Amino acid sequence: MAKVCPECDNPLDIDEDEVEEGDTLTCDECGVELEVVTVDPLELSPVDAEGYDDEDLTHEADEDDEDA
Numbered sequence: 001m002a003k004v005c006p007e008c009d010n011p012l013d014i015d016e017d018e019v020e021e022g023d024t025l026t027c028d029e030c031g032v033e034l035e036v037v038t039v040d041p042l043e044l045s046p047v048d049a050e051g052y053d054d055e056d057l058t059h060e061a062d063e064d065d066e067d068a
């Protein structure tokens with residue numbers, strides 16, 4: 001069954017019988033990492049949002065360094 005990438009609407013060729021909850025897939029079109037949230041129905045969630053949190057933490061650490 002065809003599922004589309006939530007980021008770029010590229011049709012993803014995923015066999016629902018071959019994925020499990022927690023699996024990660026990569027969109028061939030935009031390269032976003034997608035995590036399988038549920039398999040019935042098949043729901044995908046972009047994983048790259050975590051990257052923004054990491055950047056925030058790094059920024060705070062920089063400011064702290066300047067102060068000291």
Ligand SMILES: [Zn+2]
Nearest residue numbers: 005008027030
């Ligand atoms: Zn995509």
